[in-house]
Amino acid sequence: MSLALQNIIRSHQITQQSALRFEPESVEFAQDPYATYELLRGQSKPFYFEAADIWLLSRYEAVDAAARHPKLVRSLQSFMTIDEVAAITRRANWHNMPNHSRFVQTSLLDSDGDVHFRLRLIVLRELSKNFVLKVKPTIQAYVDTLVEQTLERQEIDFIADLAAHVPGHIIGNILGVPDEDCPQLRLWSEDVVQFFDVGRTQQHKQLAERATTEFYLYLKDLIADRKRHPKNDLVSTLLQAQIAGELNETELISTCMLILMAGHGSTIDVLGTGMYALIKHPQELQRLRQQPQHLATAVQEMFRYDSPLPFFHRYASEDVVLMGQEFPKGTKFGLLYGSANRDASQFTEPDRFDISRQPNRHIAFGRGAHLCLGNHLSRLDMEVIFSRLIERTRNIEMMGTEPKYKGGLSIRGLETLSLRFTAK
Ligand code: HEM
Numbered sequence: 001m002s003l004a005l006q007n008i009i010r011s012h013q014i015t016q017q018s019a020l021r022f023e024p025e026s027v028e029f030a031q032d033p034y035a036t037y038e039l040l041r042g043q044s045k046p047f048y049f050e051a052a053d054i055w056l057l058s059r060y061e062a063v064d065a066a067a068r069h070p071k072l073v074r075s076l077q078s079f080m081t082i083d084e085v086a087a088i089t090r091r092a093n094w095h096n097m098p099n100h101s102r103f104v105q106t107s108l109l110d111s112d113g114d115v116h117f118r119l120r121l122i123v124l125r126e127l128s129k130n131f132v133l134k135v136k137p138t139i140q141a142y143v144d145t146l147v148e149q150t151l152e153r154q155e156i157d158f159i160a161d162l163a164a165h166v167p168g169h170i171i172g173n174i175l176g177v178p179d180e181d182c183p184q185l186r187l188w189s190e191d192v193v194q195f196f197d198v199g200r201t202q203q204h205k206q207l208a209e210r211a212t213t214e215f216y217l218y219l220k221d222l223i224a225d226r227k228r229h230p231k232n233d234l235v236s237t238l239l240q241a242q243i244a245g246e247l248n249e250t251e252l253i254s255t256c257m258l259i260l261m262a263g264h265g266s267t268i269d270v271l272g273t274g275m276y277a278l279i280k281h282p283q284e285l286q287r288l289r290q291q292p293q294h295l296a297t298a299v300q301e302m303f304r305y306d307s308p309l310p311f312f313h314r315y316a317s318e319d320v321v322l323m324g325q326e327f328p329k330g331t332k333f334g335l336l337y338g339s340a341n342r343d344a345s346q347f348t349e350p351d352r353f354d355i356s357r358q359p360n361r362h363i364a365f366g367r368g369a370h371l372c373l374g375n376h377l378s379r380l381d382m383e384v385i386f387s388r389l390i391e392r393t394r395n396i397e398m399m400g401t402e403p404k405y406k407g408g409l410s411i412r413g414l415e416t417l418s419l420r421f422t423a424k
Pocket of ligand 1: 067074108109110120123127171258259260262263264266267268270307308309312313337363364365366367369370371372373374375377378
């Protein structure tokens with residue numbers, strides 16, 4: 001097909017699609033993205049979101065295929081020259097973020113091919129299912145103490161007073177960060193990821209750069225300490241890998257940052273939305289109390305029902321055809337994992353929260369080359385917390401008005417969730 005014809009078809013399609021209002025920064029979208037996702041899935045072609053110059057894929061089959069497509073990649077570097085990438089990043093005004101560009105925008109998540117494979121293998125062996133089971137007693141002990149403190153208070157904001165204390169602490173411990181520094185990790189992580197939302201402002205970029213710099217200096221000191229006094233932690237293991245020539249210092253630091261950033265906010269968010277789903281479906285909560293053998297499937301359902309990271313991007317590294325439409329090399333796609341997980345063509349009654357749903361092949365952890373490396377750890381965190389809370393309480397009820405969701409396309413989580421616990 002000629003380029004001119006492709007352009008005519010594309011502009012016709014965009015005109016038709018403009019009838020569909022897509023406003024991911026709106027309050028309405030934050031409260032209920034699923035109505036919009038359903039409209040998107042109703043389109044027979046990918047939806048062009050002009051404000052971000054990105055083509056959105058919303059159906060399960062299309063998102064699944066895109067996540068596994070060998071020609072759809074995470075990084076511009078894999079199909080552009082250094083000068084072309086530099087020109088694009090300058091246009092996007094990233095040039096004033098040296099540390100964020102060096103350590104965050106070029107992590108293993110944002111690499112492809114051989115580099116990605118090499119770095120992924122190093123992390124894979126550290127966050128394997130077996131490794132994670134070994135840290136279970138430490139997680140359990142920490143969660144038990146936290147839950148007991150919560151029950152003493154009876155009324156809490158589940159997000160700030162409980163969920164927010166869990167993943168940063170656990171990932172910090174795995175990395176080798178002392179307990180007293182874990183709260184700071186959480187703050188850095190939150191500022192660093194502000195950069196990734198489509199609605200980011202100049203202020204978000206400044207915050208992200210400052211937090212990255214502070215985090216970098218902290219990790220540099222920690223690494224220097226582990227050089228002198230190796231310990232049984234991830235920083236020491238990655239350092240050994242660096243000494244063995246498996247990765248360089250920049251990659252070591254960016255991998256530590258990625259592990260924290262990927263796992264911190266997402267786990268807090270799914271703890272909150274998972275708890276909210278149980279409260280909004282009291283029969284399912286009751287069923288879980290009576291049949292705790294459903295815990296693992298209940299946790300999987302929480303990931304499907306309100307996926308905490310509902311959107312990731314890919315670039316076409318060469319011309320591709322998706323959903324019967326041709327796209328030129330360089331096209332950017334948005335993979336709406338959150339929408340795919342509510343697609344009726346894959347899930348029976350997708351809007352129903354069912355703690356024993358099986359099969360449940362959700363895509364909350366992605367698919368293919370970039371499949372989440374923290375999926376065992378985050379599911380374990382969830383299982384430990386929910387099982388303890390259910391064992392130790394007679395009743396959990398929501399206080400006040402309905403909670404508000406955080407805004408934007410990239411994350412799904414509650415701002416607050418006021419709860420009252422009645423201990424057994
Ligand atoms: C709590 C919920 C979590 C969710 C929903 C989640 C989701 C995801 C998704 C969807 C991806 C793939 C991104 C893409 O397709 O481009 C991903 C990648 C990744 N996740 Fe997670 N994640 C979670 C927790 C964690 C945790 C706890 C860690 C680490 C401790 C972690 C580490 C990573 C890493 C390192 C990658 C990059 C993998 C690669 O590029 O090969 N995640 N995550």
